[in-house]
Amino acid sequence: GENVEQHPSTLSVQEGDSAVIKCTYSDSASNYFPWYKQELGKRPQLIIDIRSNVGEKKDQRIAVTLNKTAKHFSLHITETQPEDSAVYFCAASMKGSTLGRLYFGRGTQLTVWP
Amino acid sequence: GAVVSQHPSRVICKSGTSVKIECRSLDFQATTMFWYRQFPKQSLMLMATSNEGSKATYEQGVEKDKFLINHASLTLSTLTVTSAHPEDSSFYICSARGPGGAGNTIYFGEGSWLTVV
Numbered sequence: 070g071e072n073v074e075q076h077p078s079t080l081s082v083q084e085g086d087s088a089v090i091k092c093t094y095s096d097s098a099s100n101y102f103p104w105y106k107q108e109l110g111k112r113p114q115l116i117i118d119i120r121s122n123v124g125e126k127k128d129q130r131i132a133v134t135l136n137k138t139a140k141h142f143s144l145h146i147t148e149t150q151p152e153d154s155a156v157y158f159c160a161a162s163m164k165g166s167t168l169g170r171l172y173f174g175r176g177t178q179l180t181v182w183p
Numbered sequence: 184g185a186v187v188s189q190h191p192s193r194v195i196c197k198s199g200t201s202v203k204i205e206c207r208s209l210d211f212q213a214t215t216m217f218w219y220r221q222f223p224k225q226s227l228m229l230m231a232t233s234n235e236g237s238k239a240t241y242e243q244g245v246e247k248d249k250f251l252i253n254h255a256s257l258t259l260s261t262l263t264v265t266s267a268h269p270e271d272s273s274f275y276i277c278s279a280r281g282p283g284g285a286g287n288t289i290y291f292g293e294g295s296w297l298t299v300v
Contacts, residue, residue, distance in 0.1 A: 103289070112276060112291040113227070158226060162289075169215055169280035169289050175226045 071096040073161050075174025082149050083182050090177045092159035093141040101162040102142045103171070104133060106155045113158060117144070149181045186210055187279050189292030196299055201265045204295045206233075206277035212257035213279035218250075221274040221294075233260040233277075267299040 072095040082088050094102075100121040105113035119126045119133045119142065126133050130149075135142040146153060156178050160171040186209040196202045206216055214235045219227040231252050232240040239252035251263040264271055276294040 110274070110294070110296065112294050115288060118288075169278065170217060170229065170232060171227075171278070171289060172229075173226045178224075 071099055071161050071163055071172040073159060073172045073174045075159050075177060077177060078175060079178045079180070081180045081182065084149060084151060086149055088144075088146045088149050088153070088179055088181075090144045090157055090159070090179070091141060092143070092161075092174050093139075094161045094172075095140065096161075096163060097137075097140065099161040099163045099172075102133070102135060103160050103162070104131075104144045105158045105160065107158060107176075108155050116157075146179075149179075151181050151183050154179055154181045187213075187277065187290045187292045189277055189295055191295060192293055193296045194298070196267055196297070198268055198299055199266055201263055202267060202297060203261055203263045204275055204277075204297075206260045206262070206279075206292050208258045208279050208290075211279075211282040213260075214257060216254065216260040216277055216279045218252065218260075218262050219276045219278065221276060223274075227276065230262075235260075264297065267297070269299045272297055272299045 075092045103118035106116045107113045117131050119135050130147045132145040156176045158176045159174040188207045190205045216233040218230045221227045230245045233252045233254040235254045241247045254260040277292040281288045
């Protein structure tokens, strides 16, 4: 099956700085890569996603890049704010009959210091 | 947008008893739903894939007789933790793909905190 690796496990930045979280995946059949933000005890919230036919996608302060050849994708958050502090998960989803099955990375605890 | 609702949000049960968690797609039909378990400070681990009208598919290492899944309708999947033990205490969360097929967003329920005492 798919294996998603995520780094770093913890990330601390000063307010206003940028944060980058990186993920790799193992199966070239994966074609959908969402990023989730999860606050303690709550459901994961989709913040941005990218499909394998696109190399980069941006939504205000958040951007995601995808390198299919290298099988890695990254989340970029610019102008970080304290409210960005949370756990961020990358995930990959494969083509096939089981639509919606996600393989998650281990998560990154992002702390933004004011 | 599509909504997935999960109930209860928190439940405490005694060791040895069973507890049922419901996952509903409120405004769309979901032939497939997914159940995840998340221990504190860890990632979401897929337990099983719930298929409407057929048996669930369990991930390796997940006991199907302990975690009973029923997907009797297109809008409801249930997870029953049988003979619960303290080590089953965790955050359980379901998900479903939104309407429209493969290109659409995956939606999560609110999650259920299970504490076994």
